[in-house]
Amino acid sequence: QKEVEQDPGPLSVPEGAIVSLNCTYSNSAFQYFMWYRQYSRKGPELLMYTYSSGNKEDGRFTAQVDKSSKYISLFIRDSQPSDSATYLCAMTSGGYQKVTFGTGTKLQVIP
Amino acid sequence: ETGVTQSPTHLIKTRGQQVTLRCSSQSGHNTVSWYQQALGQGPQFIFQYYREEENGRGNFPPRFSGLQFPNYSSELNVNALELDDSALYLCASSFRDRGPEQYFGPGTRLTVT
Numbered sequence: 001q002k003e004v005e006q007d008p009g010p011l012s013v014p015e016g017a018i019v020s021l022n023c024t025y026s027n028s029a030f031q032y033f034m035w036y037r038q039y040s041r042k043g044p045e046l047l048m049y050t051y052s053s054g055n056k057e058d059g060r061f062t063a064q065v066d067k068s069s070k071y072i073s074l075f076i077r078d079s080q081p082s083d084s085a086t087y088l089c090a091m092t093s094g095g096y097q098k099v100t101f102g103t104g105t106k107l108q109v110i111p
Numbered sequence: 112e113t114g115v116t117q118s119p120t121h122l123i124k125t126r127g128q129q130v131t132l133r134c135s136s137q138s139g140h141n142t143v144s145w146y147q148q149a150l151g152q153g154p155q156f157i158f159q160y161y162r163e164e165e166n167g168r169g170n171f172p173p174r175f176s177g178l179q180f181p182n183y184s185s186e187l188n189v190n191a192l193e194l195d196d197s198a199l200y201l202c203a204s205s206f207r208d209r210g211p212e213q214y215f216g217p218g219t220r221l222t223v224t
Contacts (some may be wrong), residue, residue: 008151020217032211036142043201043215044154062208092211098167099144101153 003027005106006102007091015111019076023089023102026070030100031093033065036075038086038104047087078107115204115216123222127188132219139165142166142212143185144213145177148200154201160185161207189221197223 002095006023012020026063032051036044050056053067076083076099084102124130128152142161151179156169159168160179160207174190189196199220204215 004153006153034211036215041217043203046212046214049211079194090153094211098156098159098169099211100156101146103151103153 001026003100004091004102005091007105008103010106010108012037012108012110013079015079015109017079017109018027019079019083019107019109021074021089021105021107022073022077024070025072025091027091027093027100029072030095033063033072034090034092034093035061035063036088036090036101038088038107040085044088059071065110079107081109081111084108115214117200117202117216119219120217121222123224124192126194126215126223127193129188130192132187132189132194132200132202132221134185134187134204136185136202136204137176139213140204140206140214141183142205142207143179143183143188144203144205145198146184146196146203147171147200148218149182150198157187162170192223193200197221208212 004025022105033051035047038044056063060077086106088104089102092099118133144159145157147156158168159166163179175187178186199218201218203215205213
């Protein structure tokens with residue numbers, strides 16, 4: 001079993017839709033939960049991170065962490081074609097420890 | 112503030128050869144991590160360097176080695192290349208003790224034939 005599981009998609013939604021991206025994990029030591037966006041042929045770009053459980057909002061993006069269920073989510077409101085990319089969840093037990101990534105979910109927002 | 116840069120952009124090597132990939136960290140960052148990303152997969156942690164010493168390693172054999180220089184630039188060396196080493200190699204810089212944020216370069220795409 002992988003430490004981090006993520007549905008690879010692809011996920012196709014119409015412009016303006018609310019998108020929900022999810023990951024599950026098995027390692028209880030994970031404390032930091034991150035979401036990266038990766039455009040084709042580019043390096044990943046950090047969107048946001050959350051420490052421990054709870055919610056965090058940044059513009060159209062909301063990250064949720066439920067440590068009791070070992071489940072994290074990223075919601076994108078009012079999705080735009082420019083949001084079309086692969087979204088990677090990532091986790092680590094400490095600020096300078098090894099980061100473990102999910103496989104990524106490919107999102108396409110159709111105009 | 113300059114971002115993370117990597118060179119070369121693309122590289123084609125033959126099985127059994129050796130390769131060196133280079134990374135220049137973001138200004139002010141003292142930690143560099145290297146990742147391997149196979150097609151359709153998430154990045155896999157290779158190792159991390161802090162103060163010119165290896166500070167954690169993933170499940171990669173010793174033929175993957177690295178260096179960090181006093182100016183925080185870094186190299187990834189891979190010996191005895193295998194076909195499965197074909198991947199995007201990503202470098203990420205960060206500032207230790209300032210949270211988990213890592214800033215990635217654009218990557219080097221390595222093809223082993």
